[in-house]
Structure formats: C-alpha cells, structure tokens
Amino acid sequence: MAIGGRNYTTQGTKERILEAAGEVFVAHGFQSATVREICRKAGVNIAAVNYHFRNKENLYLATLRYCREISFKKYPVYPDMRESEQPEERLRSFVHSFVFRVLEEGKASRFAKLVAKEYVQPSKALDVLVKETMRPAFTRLFAIVRQLAGKGPDDETVRYCCMSIVGQFLFFLYARPVLKRLFGKASFKAEEIAAIAEHITLFSLHAIRGLKG
Amino acid sequence: MAIGGRNYTTQGTKERILEAAGEVFVAHGFQSATVREICRKAGVNIAAVNYHFRNKENLYLATLRYCREISFKKYPVYPDMRESEQPEERLRSFVHSFVFRVLEEGKASRFAKLVAKEYVQPSKALDVLVKETMRPAFTRLFAIVRQLAGKGPDDETVRYCCMSIVGQFLFFLYARPVLKRLFGKASFKAEEIAAIAEHITLFSLHAIRGLKG
DNA sequence: AGATGATTAAAACAGTAGTTTGACACGGGA
DNA sequence: TCCCGTGTCAAACTACTGTTTTAATCATCT
Numbered sequence: 001m002a003i004g005g006r007n008y009t010t011q012g013t014k015e016r017i018l019e020a021a022g023e024v025f026v027a028h029g030f031q032s033a034t035v036r037e038i039c040r041k042a043g044v045n046i047a048a049v050n051y052h053f054r055n056k057e058n059l060y061l062a063t064l065r066y067c068r069e070i071s072f073k074k075y076p077v078y079p080d081m082r083e084s085e086q087p088e089e090r091l092r093s094f095v096h097s098f099v100f101r102v103l104e105e106g107k108a109s110r111f112a113k114l115v116a117k118e119y120v121q122p123s124k125a126l127d128v129l130v131k132e133t134m135r136p137a138f139t140r141l142f143a144i145v146r147q148l149a150g151k152g153p154d155d156e157t158v159r160y161c162c163m164s165i166v167g168q169f170l171f172f173l174y175a176r177p178v179l180k181r182l183f184g185k186a187s188f189k190a191e192e193i194a195a196i197a198e199h200i201t202l203f204s205l206h207a208i209r210g211l212k213g
Numbered sequence: 214m215a216i217g218g219r220n221y222t223t224q225g226t227k228e229r230i231l232e233a234a235g236e237v238f239v240a241h242g243f244q245s246a247t248v249r250e251i252c253r254k255a256g257v258n259i260a261a262v263n264y265h266f267r268n269k270e271n272l273y274l275a276t277l278r279y280c281r282e283i284s285f286k287k288y289p290v291y292p293d294m295r296e297s298e299q300p301e302e303r304l305r306s307f308v309h310s311f312v313f314r315v316l317e318e319g320k321a322s323r324f325a326k327l328v329a330k331e332y333v334q335p336s337k338a339l340d341v342l343v344k345e346t347m348r349p350a351f352t353r354l355f356a357i358v359r360q361l362a363g364k365g366p367d368d369e370t371v372r373y374c375c376m377s378i379v380g381q382f383l384f385f386l387y388a389r390p391v392l393k394r395l396f397g398k399a400s401f402k403a404e405e406i407a408a409i410a411e412h413i414t415l416f417s418l419h420a421i422r423g424l425k426g
Numbered sequence: 427a428g429a430t431g432a433t434t435a436a437a438a439c440a441g442t443a444g445t446t447t448g449a450c451a452c453g454g455g456a
Numbered sequence: 457t458c459c460c461g462t463g464t465c466a467a468a469c470t471a472c473t474g475t476t477t478t479a480a481t482c483a484t485c486t
Contacts, residue, residue: 013433029334032244035474045435050475052433120333121242122390130394138395160412164381166388171380174387177335181343182351199373203420210419226463248444258465263445265463 014052016042021063026113030060030123057124064114064125068133071111075101077140087147092201094141095165099197102173105187116173138162148208161208168200227265229255234276239326243273243336270337277327277338281346284324288314290353300360305414307354308378312410315386318400329386351375361421374421381413 020042024033035049035056042048053059075097078090085093102112115133118126141162149158180186188196233255237246248262248269255261266272288310291303298306315325328346331339354375362371393399401409 029242029244031242032334034472036472046474047436047476048434056474116387117333119387119390120330121245126390127394130391134391135395157412160409161416163384163388164413164416167381167384168377169380170383170387171376174329174332174383175376175379177332177339178343178347181340182348196373199370200377202424203374203377206423207416207420210423211415247442249442258463259444260446260465261463269444 013042013044013048017044017049017052017059018063018066021059022067022107022110022114025060025063025117026110029117029121030057031121035059060123061125061128064111064129067107067111067114071101071108074108075104077137087144088205090144091148091205092198094144095169095201095204096194096197098169099172099200100193102169103188103193103196112173138166141165145208148205149212152213153211157211161204161211164207165200165204168203172196226255226257226261230257230262230265230272231276231279234272235280235320235323235327238273238276238330239323242330242334243270244334248272273336274338277324277342280320280324280327284314284321287321288317290350300357301418303357304361304418305411307357308382308414308417309407309410311382312385312413313406315382316401316406316409325386351379354378358421361418362425365426366424370424374417374424377420378413378417381416385409 017038020038021033023041024038027033028037036046038059039046039049049056049059053062077097078093100108102109115129118129142158145158145161145165149161153161176186230251233251234246236254237251240246241250249259251272252259252262262269262272266275290310291306313321315322328342331342355371358374358378359371362374366374389399
C-alpha cells in the first residue's frame with residue numbers, strides 16, 4: 001500500500017489521479033466531487049483511489065499538499081529578496097507573490113481556490129492549513145506592517161491593518177464569479193495581475209501612513 | 214400548490230421549514246445540506262418540503278430571499294442618512310451597516326454566510342444575487358468613492374478602490390473559521406464590530422486620500 | 427520459465443440522497 | 457350528510473455515493 005512504488009506506472013497513475021482530483025475538487029468542492037468523476041478524468045479504475053490513497057478524504061489531503069507545492073514552487077514567499085530590504089519593498093514583494101498565487105490562470109492558482117472553499121466549508125484539513133500556511137504568512141505580514149507603522153499604533157491596530165491587506169487578496173480570490181457577472185471579466189493577463197498587486201500595495205501603504213499619524 | 218394558504222397551520226409549517234433551512238444551509242451549504250435534516254429540525258414531515266417548495270433547489274432560493282429580507286430589514290443600506298451627506302459620512306454609514314450585516318451574531322448574518330458559500334460554489338442563485346444585491350451596492354459604493362477621490366484618478370483606479378473596500382468586508386465574512394484558529398476568536402460583541410467598521414472606514418479614507426495625490 | 431508481489435479491472439455492496447406515492451385527517455360549503 | 461380541496465404522514469422508489477471484493481495482469485527476481 002504505497003510503500004515504495006518502484007513501478008513507474010504507479011507514479012503515473014498516482015499523479016494522474018492527483019491532477020484530475022485537483023480539477024474536480026476545484027470545480028465542485030470536497031463533498032460534491034465524486035471519485036468516479038476523478039477517475040474518469042484520470043482514465044483509471046475507481047478502485048485505484050482506494051488503493052493509492054485509502055479513501056476520498058485522504059485523497060483530498062494529498063491533493064491539497066500537491067497543489068500547495070506547485071503553487072509555492074512557482075511563486076515563492078520571498079522571490080530573491082533579502083530580509084534587510086526596505087519594508088515598502090518587502091510589502092510589495094509579499095503582495096505580488098500572493099496576488100499571482102491567487103489570480104494566475106493555471107495550475108498554480110488551484111491551491112488558492114481549494115483554500116477558498118476550505119474557508120467557507122471547513123473540514124479537518126483547515127487545521128493543518130492554518131498551522132502550516134496561514135499562521136506563518138500572517139506572522140510575516142505582521143512584522144512588515146509593524147515596521148511600516150512605527151511604534152505609534154498598538155498591536156490591535158496593526159493586526160487590523162494586516163486583515164485589511166489580506167482582505168484585499170480575498171476579494172480577488174472569491175469575487176471572480178461575481179466579477180465575471182459584474183464586468184464580464186473572468187481572467188487576467190499578467191500585466192493586469194501586476195497592476196492589481198501594485199494597487200493593493202499602494203492602497204495599503206497610504207492607509208498605514210495615514211494611520212501612523 | 215402555495216396559492217393562497219388560508220390555513221394558518223400552513224404558514225406555520227412553511228416558516229418553520231424556512232427557519233430550519235436557513236440554519237442547515239448555513240451550516241452545510243446547498244449540496245451537503247439534506248432535506249431530511251431540515252425537516253427534522255423543523256419538526257415536519259419530509260414530504261412537506263416537496264409539497265410547499267416543489268424541490269430542494271426551490272427551497273434554497275426561497276431561503277435566500279427569506280434571509281435577505283431579515284438581514285436588510287435589520288441593517289438597511291442607508292440608516293437614516295440623506296444623500297446630501299458628506300462623502301466621508303456616507304462611506305462610514307455604508308461600511309458600518311455592511312460590517313454589521315456580516316459579523317452580527319444572529320439570524321441577520323445568515324444571508325451573508327449564504328452569499329459567502331454562493332461566491333465559492335456558484336449556483337443559479339448567484340445570477341439573481343448579483344443583479345438584485347451586489348450590482349446596486351457596488352454602484353452606490355462607486356459613487357461615494359468617486360466623490361472622495363475627486364477628478365484625479367481614472368475610473369479603473371476608483372473601481373480598484375471599491376474592490377479594496379469590499380475585500381476588507383470579505384475578510385471578516387470568510388476568515389472567521391481561520392480567525393478562530395489563529396486567535397481563538399469566533400464571535401464579536403457589538404462594540405468590537407463597530408470598532409472593526411471604524412478601522413475599515415479610516416483605513417480606506419486614508420488610502421483614498423493618499424491615492425488622490 | 428516460474429514464482430512473487432505490486433498494480434489494475436469489473437462487479438457488487440451497503441448506505442444515503444431527493445423525490446414520489448397513496449392513505450389519512452380535517453374544515454367548510456352544497 | 458356528503459363532498460372536496462388542503463395539508464400531513466409513513467413508506468417506498470430510484471439513483472447515486474464511497475468502499476470492498478475477487479480475479480486478472482504486469483514487471484521483476486530467482
């Protein structure tokens with residue numbers, strides 16, 4: 001049961017299932033997704049899921065990890081940036097990589113879409129997601145905003161600012177179906193994504209400076 | 214089939230179903246919610262749903278409308294405010310009623326929670342939601358922000374600002390399960406909600422002023 | 427070649443979903 | 457009193473779900 005897997009066809013089957021599972025879970029969510037559709041898309045037998053992943057829930061967790069790896073490999077937390085950088089640049093870098101991770105048209109944005117569903121309909125997976133992904137990200141962001149805000153504002157204010165920044169990401173993470181219906185726009189070119197990231201950066205920098213005093 | 218309903222027991226059954234449906238749809242979402250659980254909570258027979266609402270999807274739409282009415286009756290769009298008011302105050306009013314509609318502990322926040330699920334897993338209901346609820350709200354917000362920003366920024370910048378503001382609402386609409394795990398906080402007292410609304414107002418006002426020039 | 431263990435395939439299983447059915451209760455009008 | 461439409465109820469129906477079973481296939485090592 002998935003001990004070594006020296007057989008190359010196994011790797012092929014497992015990966016094909018993970019790819020198809022990514023598609024289907026993004027499209028329908030954990031509950032509504034069916035292993036039958038996943039297997040049909042992957043071109044494998046139904047029993048393969050239970051053989052390679054034990055059950056549906058385990059496949060979901062594996063898919064979450066698989067998609068996270070893809071997303072963070074393409075858009076790292078700090079792309080070629082030193083800790084000693086100016087806080088404005090660190091915020092800009094944080095925002096840009098985050099926004100691309102969310103808005104990109106491709107496999108790298110699957111993780112963000114799965115996380116979106118997890119927010120709204122939490123499962124056991126959310127605990128590990130918060131622990132491994134969100135809490136570290138929030139800690140990094142808090143340090144950046146604290147540096148930008150200076151010593152004036154208290155911790156609660158800084159925390160609220162972080163939430164305001166994250167909220168702006170969430171808009172584009174969630175509102176895509178609404179944007180499509182409001183403005184007829186469903187996908188973004190790389191330059192547009194960069195423009196959005198730059199807007200969020202400037203909007204937040206101005207706000208923090210204003211709150212500073 | 215739900216023509217008049219002069220029988221008072223009918224009204225009781227229909228409303229009990231709608232109340233229970235609100236609870237269950239908020240808790241599990243449309244797909245995962247079962248009519249059996251709804252009927253058990255409502256204390257009615259399973260067949261009552263199909264008798265009064267034809268089918269599950271129709272019950273869902275009715276529940277959405279029912280919850281929207283409750284939410285907007287308690288927190289109107291412009292609570293005792295004239296159009297001639299200063300734009301700062303109009304933004305503040307817009308933000309406050311929105312935030313309360315989202316964060317309140319009670320039946321009035323059910324609509325926001327249902328909409329949140331609808332964003333992530335759109336169904337046929339989203340089209341009518343966008344048309345009847347989101348588009349008018351976005352138009353009102355756009356007018357306020359345009360007035361705040363002056364004639365300098367172009368329409369796209371103003372639109373991005375609106376998205377940044379709405380995004381901050383979304384954070385608290387979505388991130389509650391995460392906030393619970395991050396800070397151990399799941400519910401907010403009225404003063405805290407007001408403080409959050411005030412933060413979002415100030416954060417956004419500073420940002421818009423900064424972008425103004 | 428034959429044995430071995432990992433992998434795949436088809437079929438069946440048990441549980442649950444939404445929906446439908448047909449019988450029954452009840453209140454008011456002819 | 458009889459009838460009829462509205463509303464309620466228990467039970468069944470059909471479809472689909474995740475999972476398991478059993479047998480067949482394949483690559484690899486002796």
